[in-house]
Amino acid sequence: MEKDYIRAAFSKNEGEKVRLAGWVNTVASLGKLLFINLRDSSGLIQVVVKKDKINSVDFDEIKELGRESSILVEGEVRKDKRAPGGVEILAQKVTIASSSSKDFPIRKGVSSKVLGNYRHLSIRSRKFSKLLLIRSELLRLFRDWLIRNDFKEFSCPTLITAACEGGATLFELNYFGKKAYLTQSSQFYLEAGIFSLEKVFTLQPSFRAEKSKTRRHLTEFWHLEVEEAWCDLNGIINLEEDIVADVLKELDLKMGQEIRSINPNFSPPEKPFKKITYDEAIALLSREGIKVEWGSDLGADEEKALVNIVGGPVFVTHFPKKTRAFYHKPDPQRDEVVLSNDLLFPKVGEIIGGGERISDYNVLLKRIKEEGYSPKDYSWYLDLRKYGSVPHAGFGLGIERVLVYVLDLPNIKFAIPFPRTISRIYP
Numbered sequence: 345m346e347k348d349y350i351r352a353a354f355s356k357n358e359g360e361k362v363r364l365a366g367w368v369n370t371v372a373s374l375g376k377l378l379f380i381n382l383r384d385s386s387g388l389i390q391v392v393v394k395k396d397k398i399n400s401v402d403f404d405e406i407k408e409l410g411r412e413s414s415i416l417v418e419g420e421v422r423k424d425k426r427a428p429g430g431v432e433i434l435a436q437k438v439t440i441a442s443s444s445s446k447d448f449p450i451r452k453g454v455s456s457k458v459l460g461n462y463r464h465l466s467i468r469s470r471k472f473s474k475l476l477l478i479r480s481e482l483l484r485l486f487r488d489w490l491i492r493n494d495f496k497e498f499s500c501p502t503l504i505t506a507a508c509e510g511g512a513t514l515f516e517l518n519y520f521g522k523k524a525y526l527t528q529s530s531q532f533y534l535e536a537g538i539f540s541l542e543k544v545f546t547l548q549p550s551f552r553a554e555k556s557k558t559r560r561h562l563t564e565f566w567h568l569e570v571e572e573a574w575c576d577l578n579g580i581i582n583l584e585e586d587i588v589a590d591v592l593k594e595l596d597l598k599m600g601q602e603i604r605s606i607n608p609n610f611s612p613p614e615k616p617f618k619k620i621t622y623d624e625a626i627a628l629l630s631r632e633g634i635k636v637e638w639g640s641d642l643g644a645d646e647e648k649a650l651v652n653i654v655g656g657p658v659f660v661t662h663f664p665k666k667t668r669a670f671y672h673k674p675d676p677q678r679d680e681v682v683l684s685n686d687l688l689f690p691k692v693g694e695i696i697g698g699g700e701r702i703s704d705y706n707v708l709l710k711r712i713k714e715e716g717y718s719p720k721d722y723s724w725y726l727d728l729r730k731y732g733s734v735p736h737a738g739f740g741l742g743i744e745r746v747l748v749y750v751l752d753l754p755n756i757k758f759a760i761p762f763p764r765t766i767s768r769i770y771p
């Protein structure tokens with residue numbers, strides 16, 4: 345197919361002859377004139393069709409086109425103050441690619457349930473298209489940043505045999521008669537990867553059988569995970585701070601206008617982010633009358649309160665061992681806490697979980713047993729500590745959580761084209 349058409353947003357030069365391809369938003373008829381509001385991936389443009397400029401059979405067919413009909417337009421750009429966007433296209437030829445059925449189910453005022461049931465169609469809206477463009481750019485910027493900083497993309501399996509983050513949220517499946525699971529995190533495979541490439545990352549879905557309905561949990565989310573050899577807790581915190589602050593600044597430069605059309609109050613967070621220990625966090629919360637017993641994890645409400653108290657993004661480090669998965673390295677100064685960190689952000693709470701890993705074989709074996717797991721299930725993971733183990737650290741970042749923050753979304757399900765939650769696996 346010939347692709348010499350240009351996008352609506354770039355059809356700006358008075359007198360220019362252009363070819364456009366897109367979808368009909370509305371057709372308004374004014375006697376011998378038709379005004380088509382045409383949509384493509386770049387935006388909307390008005391197309392004017394004059395009856396005397398076009399064959400009359402075509403004119404009548406265009407007049408009857410339903411919303412979402414796909415058409416090709418050849419015409420001339422004209423400046424017109426009344427047209428949305430300041431320009432319109434005076435059509436010389438309109439070709440109907442496919443006329444849409446008249447029962448397009450997305451209409452003004454439909455419920456959010458209907459929008460969810462028709463997500464395959466509702467992603468066509470201007471707002472959703474903008475959001476998905478921002479998401480696409482965010483993914484690209486994270487990848488670019490990591491590649492620029494000498495990290496290599498490392499592909500990990502989705503089908504796995506043992507839990508990374510504890511068994512509670514595993515999706516189980518039958519793998520030719522054997523028990524297998526969908527991965528909760530690619531961390532262990534990235535840890536294997538550092539012995540080959542030293543600095544690795546992956547950007548792929550993780551799966552969690554989250555049974556609660558919250559505004560920040562999906563059962564399938566896009567997980568950016570990074571692992572680095574010869575790295576400790578401080579090293580990984582610095583890396584997290586750099587990548588998040590740099591990428592959000594770059595995203596603002598590239599997509600600031602689109603972002604602010606959805607969240608007018610967005611401004612990228614400035615480095616350095618505040619850093620506090622878990623002990624300091626519960627002391628701060630206690631001063632505000634929020635009691636957290638030492639040894640309990642921080643929930644969404646506590647995270648929100650902390651971000652408010654601190655006044656922006658905050659790293660919380662040195663969580664109690666019992667709140668974290670077995671692979672975290674215990675603090676050599678204080679065995680009951682681990683060298684872990686969470687990065688908490690306004691509006692959404694935790695966007696990153698990470699830290700330094702146990703690099704000693706015997707310590708790891710002990711922790712696996714203490715947590716009640718079978719060392720046999722982690723035999724390959726233990727091997728990594730047998731053959732030239734190194735200090736190493738890494739983190740995982742939830743892409744959709746970052747988007748909830750950037751766009752101030754009321755629910756994480758708006759941050760992904762086809763959300764999976766406890767109550768939705770269709771479409």
Ligand code: NSS
Binds near residue numbers: 531554743745
């Ligand atoms: O459970 S995490 O805190 N950490 C890990 O999975 C580590 N194994 C990552 C690593 O070090 N390689 O999850 C990391 C992030 C968390 O901060 C959230 O931003 C996101 O993954 N996350 C989620 N996003 C959406 N929905 C759900 N259910 C979810 N769970 C975690």
